[in-house]
Amino acid sequence: MAKDKKVERITDMDADFAQWYTDVVTRAELIDYSGVKGFYVLRPYGYAIWENIQAELDRRFKETGHENVSMPLLIPESLLQKEKDHVEGFAPECAWVTYGGAEELEERLCIRPTSETLFCEHWARTVESWRDLPKLYNQWCSVLRWEKSTRPFLRHREFLWQEGHTLHATAEEAIEETERMLGVYAELCENYLAMPVTKGLKTDREKFAGAERTYTIECMMHDGKALQNGTSHYFGDGFARAFGITFSDKNNTLQYPHETSWGYATRSIGGVIMTHGDNSGLVLPPGVAPVQAVVVPVASHKPGVLERARELCETLKRAGLRAKTDESDNSPGWKFAEHEMRGVPVRLELGPRDIEGGKCVAVRRADGAKIEIPLEGAAEGVRAILKEAHGIMFARAKARLDENTRVASSLDEVKSIIAEKGGFIVTPWCGDEACEIRMKEDAGVTSRCIPFGQERVGDVCPACGRTADKTVVWGVAY
Amino acid sequence: MAKDKKVERITDMDADFAQWYTDVVTRAELIDYSGVKGFYVLRPYGYAIWENIQAELDRRFKETGHENVSMPLLIPESLLQKEKDHVEGFAPECAWVTYGGAEELEERLCIRPTSETLFCEHWARTVESWRDLPKLYNQWCSVLRWEKSTRPFLRHREFLWQEGHTLHATAEEAIEETERMLGVYAELCENYLAMPVTKGLKTDREKFAGAERTYTIECMMHDGKALQNGTSHYFGDGFARAFGITFSDKNNTLQYPHETSWGYATRSIGGVIMTHGDNSGLVLPPGVAPVQAVVVPVASHKPGVLERARELCETLKRAGLRAKTDESDNSPGWKFAEHEMRGVPVRLELGPRDIEGGKCVAVRRADGAKIEIPLEGAAEGVRAILKEAHGIMFARAKARLDENTRVASSLDEVKSIIAEKGGFIVTPWCGDEACEIRMKEDAGVTSRCIPFGQERVGDVCPACGRTADKTVVWGVAY
Secondary structure: OOOOOOOOOOOOOOOOHHHHHHHHHHHOOOEEEOOOOOOEEEOHHHHHHHHHHHHHHHHHHHHOOOEEOEOOOEEEHHHHOOOHHHHHHHHHHOEEEEEEOOEEEEEEEEEOOOOHHHHHHHHHHHOOEHHHOOEEEEEEEEEEOOOOOOEOOOEOOEEEEEEEEEEEOOHHHHHHHHHHHHHHHHHHHHHHOOOOOEEEEOOHHHOOOOOOEEEEEEEEOOOOOEEEEEEEEEEEOHHHHHHOOOEEOOOOOEEOOEEEEEEEEOHHHHHHHHHHOEOOEOOOOOOOOOOOEEEEEOOOOOOOHHHHHHHHHHHHHHOOOOEEEOOOOOOHHHHHHHHHHOOOOEEEEEOHHHHHHOEEEEEEOOOOOEEEEEOOOHHHHHHHHHHHHHHHHHHHHHHHHHHOEEEOOOHHHHHHHHHHOOOEEEEEEOOOHHHHHHHHHHHOOEEEEEEOOOOOOOOEOOOOOOEOOEEEEEEOEO | OOOOOOOOOOOOOOOOHHHHHHHHHHHOOOEEEOOOOOOEEEOHHHHHHHHHHHHHHHHHHHHOOOEEOEOOOEEEHHHHOOOHHHHHHHHHHOEEEEEEOOEEEEEEEEEOOOOHHHHHHHHHHHOOEHHHOOEEEEEEEEEEOOOOOOEOOOEOOEEEEEEEEEEEOOHHHHHHHHHHHHHHHHHHHHHHOOOOOEEEEOOHHHOOOOOOEEEEEEEEOOOOOEEEEEEEEEEEOHHHHHHOOOEEOOOOOEEOOEEEEEEEEOHHHHHHHHHHOEOOEOOOOOOOOOOOEEEEEOOOOOOOHHHHHHHHHHHHHHOOOOEEEOOOOOOHHHHHHHHHHOOOOEEEEEOHHHHHHOEEEEEEOOOOOEEEEEOOOHHHHHHHHHHHHHHHHHHHHHHHHHHOEEEOOOHHHHHHHHHHOOOEEEEEEOOOHHHHHHHHHHHOOEEEEEEOOOOOOOOEOOOOOOEOOEEEEEEOEO
């Protein structure tokens, strides 16, 4: 009989959250480091989470009329430079290709950090009339940004994402699109990742390079820090003017179209880990878990146990659940720990006595609850438990968000909250960028967003003491 | 009332096949050129074909136990150099990144031309025991090869593909995998793309850099030229030795595992175009057509016509068919030509009289046949026509392959066949690379493969006159 693989302990999350995070990411086999800093291998288990997120988003994109395309990986330097704000934002982070084979290139090419310029170039060539609008495009790809400090999922030099790019006849339509796609991200986050979101507008200081408006969804992690988890940008007609994209309207007048872009990346997986994980490892939301239920046969050498376990697994699969049986020769105890580490939402323990009694024991990863379910109709039982698991996870994250969102009225108060408690801080804001800088320098917080449905929390900007007509959520961000 | 868009004529395929090809690719809106030579935009219609191929392949990969992963885009030069044959084959075609932001890199990084080295690096770190094997991995991505001459789909500097990489305890298992995946490609080609394939082994001269064996499927295009349309490689333990990948077997002895890789790319779309297309444009196989049936309302201003057309379309969609209604204000005649250009397998014409008669007219793109089908049960009718369309297309391509595959027994015969008729030429071969070079230099053909099920066509190598115990298929390849 083979020995169990060594069970490696992970760091306590309250003792060292950053190390706990790294331990979970590697121990659950989500990611492997590569030989180049900031470039990671997404291992099968990590990539399968992304595939599930992809499938959900892609379906929503198509339902809202978007089409997938594939744009080139490389952008000529001259093309990147066409929109002034955009190039300023991205050029410092570009990886540059200077040789093709043995030949030095006449113009260096950057690996796309984002593809606005490529979409614009294509549209400048192909859009002519109002009949060609709107263009509702998306692409799934990876992008490169040469970051100084990197962390698995949260900050890669190369990361996987989708970037939607759309072109509209009017500003109204483009703004509507920008808001619609933020809504798609928010819905995915809340209903599939069990992560409550704070939706809002970025301040000018925090918005995307070249955008008129950037909308964001912000999530609170276990340690109280913020994760920007999806953004949607309205560009006005700035890019269209810079790239010479025009269309003739119904009156045969040339017009500049209005543009949007929106992106969602693998960093959301980092968010899932830091929102739901615990000291036993990952806790995956049922909506995106690669394995939603694992069947662990107990005393599997006894006649009929393995067969009945496989049968149970097949029943779940036929019902559309993602299930597997752990048939490895490790001990049940080791298997329990392993699947907890991997965050499998439901573990089904099945031994000879369970089979005799026509039931199995379901253990819910989200709260450790043990629930007996009848083998007859097991799929419905598991489905109900998964639904409850989602509810428990969402409610817990929401409670944390609510408990750790605090109103402050002075800079001192902001500083003491951040130092002692962390979390999100809500204050009035005068709208001056200088005050944002002050908040950053004095308290170490950045504006996360100007939330939708502006609730007034005071009239005075805590940074300058002037009248404030905006409400801003502040925090320390990943 | 708006005027029709201009209907652009395409070049006659028999007058200038290359120009016909370019015309179809652009006119059917599959591809747009970008500002960088050899980098193309896959437009929605072109990308949707790829998505359908992807979905079919991905399902087959998962059914055969493979898992998707994501490897880094960049490979350090020192890593690429670890396997001698491999680097010799690919280094001349690499695009090199030399700057990250403003900083010159200490070691230049190449954009992956293929990812064997990255998989090996990952496995060297993570594989320890026989329990870790096999590893059955795949990734969907783009790769770069700095080619001198480029053509849409057929030869890009950047192309989309999937690359499968697997690691096995034994040579037998790895060879079985290599052959299995070639079978998956062949099945996809024949059953979804309606392209008959010639399966076989590449000669040493034509095999993949670093492989012990390369298997291939070769397809014949309309002009008689060959397209290599999917390859599968067996590496033995060469890469494992070069990268130091070992595992302890059941007796606790360290062993080198055996490796495979296999790839299928967007060039297959070029193959679809050149196999099935005609002077009216694309002809898409129903299995991968983004739109399988288009409903064209005739006299759509008449009451009830548009409503009934939409209803018909919905019926087809509910039955799982990819259908759409053309509601544009172009004339029916323009629409007919447009959907023919785009290769939509079935066009359904629906006018007031059809509605009165409870039927519609289906026009099959593959052969132009007009078939009346009852509106009641339209989905079954369309499904049957699509199935017939596939059969017609496959049979036509198979007949072309058979008619244009000729046995030759002398070099002169090879030369005259290639000069006068083209197509595939089958000859005996002695096995000497010098004879392959002679065939290339004298007749302009390369060995396409040593086909499976070796039928003897003679005993004498046409290039050298010596005894030959192999049969080889020769051709001019894209």
